[in-house]
Amino acid sequence: MKKFSPSKNLRKEDEIMFFLKIAWRNIWRNKRRTIITITAIAFATTITVIMRGIQLGTYDYLIRTIAGNYSGYIQIQSKGYSEDPSLRKTFIYSDEIKKIIKSTPDIIAYAPRLYADVMISSGENSYGGIIYGIDPEIEFNFSNFHKKIKHGRFLRKDSSYEVLLGDKLFENLKIKLGDEIIILSQGFDGALWDMKFKVVGVIKLGYTELDNAVIFMNLKDAQEFLSAENRVSIIAILISELEKIEKIKRKLSEELNSKSLVALSWEDVMVELKQSIEFDNASGVLFLAFLIIIVAFGILNTISMSVVERFNEFGISLAIGFKNQKLVLIVLLEILFIVLIGILLGSLLGGIFNYYLIKNPIVLTGDFASVYEEFGIEPKFISSLKPRIFINTGLSILIVSLISSVIPLYRVYKLEPLKGIRFT
Template identity: 70%
Template sequence: MKFFLKFAWRNIWRNKRRTLITILAVMFATSLTVVMRGLQLGSYAYFIRTIAGDYSGYIQIQRAGYKDDPSLRKTFHFTEDIKNLLDSNRDVVAYSPRLFANVLVSSGENSYGGLIYGVDPNFEVKYSNFHNKIVKGKFLNSSSSGEVVLGYKLFQNLRLNIGDEVVILGQGIDGGLCDGKFKVVGVVKLGYTELDNMVIFMGLKDLQDFLYAENRVSVISVLLSDFDRIEKVKKNFSDILNPKGLVVLGWDEVMVELKQTIDFDNASGILFLAFLIILVAFGILNTVSMSVFERFNEFGISLAIGFKNQKLALVVLFEVVIIAIIGIIIGCFLGGLVNYYIIKNPIVLTGEYASVYEDFGFEPKLVSSLNPRIFVNTALSILFISLISALVPVYRVYKLEPLKGIRYT
């Protein structure tokens, strides 16, 4: 084996210019693939952290059937047992019990449909970023009572000022109507037009009293230390909570549209990179084919003196592997350096792109990732396609007859 590797190494440098061009092509494709996949996966993680972090959580605890029928009838009691379960798990970074309700909110002659987020400020400020999105007034705090924070579009539509009162009309858990007056103490801009048109933040205790739903919550959104811990924590919690009629769902099960959007974008990105890798394969095919054709006479002589076709084919295969591995190693290193730089210095977007990001509640920046699977998948993909591209010239060598090789010109 050592002899064949040494033989292959000497052969690839017989035409240094052609070999270097091929290595550069592999290196370029590898580094570009690593950078693009890094930007993709980094952006996905950023989007998930931002959206799932504020809304669904990495995992979410809810009553069985709530996802399909999100009504007050599907709420559950936030008991000390559940709280202790969450507090005792080291993978849980923060959590927020929440109660949701559809209501009608009015001020003077103006009335609009609203969605109340009943939140406990003590949990919420550790869990979400809502309190940092206040554009006027203040967010709720532990002493808030009879106070609400409105989405900025709803605030504008109701033509309010900070300190004004609104009347909220809803349906309690018992089916009866309930109404009350609440003081507007803040305005929040979430970045999602639909929510900004209807969201109302209210203290969890206030909403429970308003709906006659003592100590009940719709969901408990949970943040974990890492995405990789989701399945482990889900299983752990499910074993304990399922017998109590509760289910534990991942962010992808709760935010199905976000998951589908990421999957579609990921598929289109992989398709583009596959096209790039195939182009490199043709470059390798050209290099190896030219190298093999130039040496048919030499191969014919080798066969005539007793060298086996299988061994010659193995040498040619090793040549392809050596060229591919050199290009892959250098490309992964350079791509990793670029990704590391982008992680430390995110690309700040400007102009229309920045506006689009800000409208959806994101900071206008591109982030990257050094996830090991980026390098592993890229290296294996390019190495595999390189080996596939070498099959034709390797086959020609394997089937070569000594006399035909000697006479080849």
């Protein structure tokens, strides 16, 4: 007897449309089950997009707030300075270096800084400290140091022999605003130098280690005091997009290599911040992986039930000439329809929620807020709409769904016509 094939005389394009129509109709034969499955996938996608959005958005916020103010997204320094920071590893802040920085696309700001370990004393009280030699005018556009003044005022461009002290250091010295202090340090030339400075302000950065030791002074005063004329320890750089850090870092390193200078990213300089973000990110990804796996079991159950219920139908189709491969293709298309609808719906809902969080960040209160404020960070959660959030989420759920469908598809592939017709 001649076998009948419903797609035998169809063109390739018509055959594909035929299978798509059959698959689309099949998923709505049991509307309740299909809607429940799509809802489960959409829910998992929505939660994943929201959580990843909050994670990545918060990471970017922390990087912009912490790295942006202190190390910069990229930092230029002498080779070996990060391993052994000292005045001997400072470098000349030349016009040629400025020209290289200014000619590099996507750099929006840069700030030269000079650091040095010193002794600071007032009366009978003496403590170790760290000089932060900065250009006050540049820092107004680069960092938010001027927003963290606790008492007094920030440094001025034309000020001379004035300093800001970390609030803990100010308390330990037991002095008042307007008092003079003596700073002692070894200069670049190796000689010991001491100089009087007037305290014009108190700053609270939120980092205990810095607040116990930091001394902000005008860059030109620091260079004069340390006999380091026109020398700086680092040049901190801000760029327009965090994603371009590696590209700009490589370009600067190539151009500055002949001057024995290197360009380092904030990850190279602020290792602890990088590790904290990586640990939190890993724990978040692990939680979301469990969520996706649970959804995968739900998809496996749905597809298995759908396949088993139609064994009799499949058996008849095979008996009249349908090939197992064509049945597998139809079932696979049904799975793809359900999964893709769920992913698209979940991505839309998650994207809307993330957009709302970007415009209206979650402001923390209570103990959580205190912890953030202690580190000088505004206590809030913000989200992100980075394309990779949606791409990675969609691909993860799609791949896991297809893997969970392997067993039902294999059963269809191995089904024999007689066994299918007799199945009850």
